[in-house]
Amino acid sequence: MSRKPRIRSGSGVTMHDVAKAAGVSAITVSRALNQPQQVSPHLRDKVQQAVDALGYVPSRSASALASARSRTVLVLIPSLGNTVFLDTLAGIESILAPAGYQMLIGNSHYDAEQELQLLRAYLQHRPDGLLLTGLSHAAPFDALLRQHALPAVYMMDLADDGRCCVGFSQEEAGAAITRHLLSRGKRRIGFLGAQLDERVLKRLAGYRATLAEAGLHDPSLEWLDPSPSSMQMGADMLDAALRARPDCDALFCCNDDLAIGALARCQQLGVAVPQRLAVAGFNDLQPATWCIPSLTTVATPRREIGVQAARALLNMMDGGMPDAPRVDLGFELMLRRSS
Amino acid sequence: MSRKPRIRSGSGVTMHDVAKAAGVSAITVSRALNQPQQVSPHLRDKVQQAVDALGYVPSRSASALASARSRTVLVLIPSLGNTVFLDTLAGIESILAPAGYQMLIGNSHYDAEQELQLLRAYLQHRPDGLLLTGLSHAAPFDALLRQHALPAVYMMDLADDGRCCVGFSQEEAGAAITRHLLSRGKRRIGFLGAQLDERVLKRLAGYRATLAEAGLHDPSLEWLDPSPSSMQMGADMLDAALRARPDCDALFCCNDDLAIGALARCQQLGVAVPQRLAVAGFNDLQPATWCIPSLTTVATPRREIGVQAARALLNMMDGGMPDAPRVDLGFELMLRRSS
DNA sequence: TTGTATGCGTTATCAG
């Protein structure tokens, strides 16, 4: 029977070639690279030399197939254009990269259906674990996770059902900033909301509950738009708000972009901030500290969320249960000139 | 000899399981999924049913190993925090995803050494092709590409050495905006530059050449800082510029962020724009259209660059040569109120 | 500490 040699991928250098060059067996090369302490220093050197000389690069596909571990983690986020998630990604990478894991980044564009498609597509890579944004996902989502026995950590929010999550209470944060505005003597506090994703709606719920408790809840002070937020939209919403309710004396914006756009429009219109109108944002992005007036907002531990979520996932992928199934990293009110 | 069953990855459903359930052979399943027209409609249906019933997800690792094609493209960009590259990524994905390719995104943080490390790391995935930002890379970079016979397309700029590239002339764009400022009667035109990557330096070169030709080049009108750009930095640089050269009558900022920060500072200081000081940016990001005053800038075809670069790469990965090795997508001056 | 035999899930090759 004749051999059937096929086209080789990559540069064509395999572990066998390295082994031959180093005068050892293939498995010794494998160990020298993956568990160096199990190989004698002498052979380790010879292998390393051969690797360098031949320019050998291990094949992740072959490794994954043989070991049933892809050393890959799927990270699903709603947007790449939002600094919040970029910071989270940076935190994740700072933990996963040194541990030898690579990230597959999926951008769902704030769409549950797209998120499900992304999961389906990326499952072909057999990721060892999953980092998710938010708690609610499309119906078949959790079923898929279970079927594939995929460890998952939920980021940005806190669940009550035993799922492993790292975040803070969006609702409590919304309530806290609203209480602050109340403490400043404001009584007709409005809400500007864009995107209207899960987290924005929870901040809104916190706002509503706090005002209701004070007997000050007024649905006509809420301006909601499901389209993506932007500074431009903040400016437009401010116009709409002041037109509809000139007596409004404070605004809680669901994020800093909206708030900064609103602030800029106030400047143009000559609306006194915070005297006539106080403005608060959410997230504490960089411009919040130097816009005029500086912006009162809620600082969120997004990078740390990435770090701790990645650590918890590493734990679960090693077979262990997470130390704590639910990590509350809290938030911090940043009180500045706009309130 | 006893069998040695191992742990299975994923949900454990393999192509063989599907084949058994459908009453066909494994290879027929493979064909039904990848080359449907080569399988009779009847069997195709049976296979599809079995796939759905079992929740089968093909293994990319096994496929890559057997076919020597990973259906994966490595995209290396200098930053994820810059809208320019996010737009490019979106353009790329719009072409690669429908073609069945997945992107591996590497963020080099504007660092050639990191970029090289990323290439090394991602080569383990045996990408079928490469999309690169800019023309100059670390020394061993091109050697690695050749060794691995990796087709590559260079984005954002134009090369003269036969490399396949899709972009526009950064130098010519810098010259064009400078000529525009000259045409407005400005004579002491300054340059604010941050990051100082390859492309910023080319814009600077275009600026210098144009002014030199007019006999107006003055090195003391250049303010350069290698750290990452931001609106804050734009504001700070404006302060420095006006302090050192109060007679400066125009500023070409190497990007919109810097320009918008400078513009904001002008507002605060009461500097009349464009009368006393004209300001121009680069890229035409969203805020450029609605900041006060609106910003004169250079619109860059970044999304289209992604689209065409991806198309060219698909071509090369199919074995063909690119239609044109060098695609100049040009740029457009957006003349607004700030000049 | 090092080596041998074998299996991971898929596709290329070639035969029917």
Add this chain to the structure above:
DNA sequence: CTGATAACGCATACAA
């Protein structure tokens, strides 16, 4: 149009 077989590159189990 369909199927049997071998091969892809590496890691596990076990033996030496």
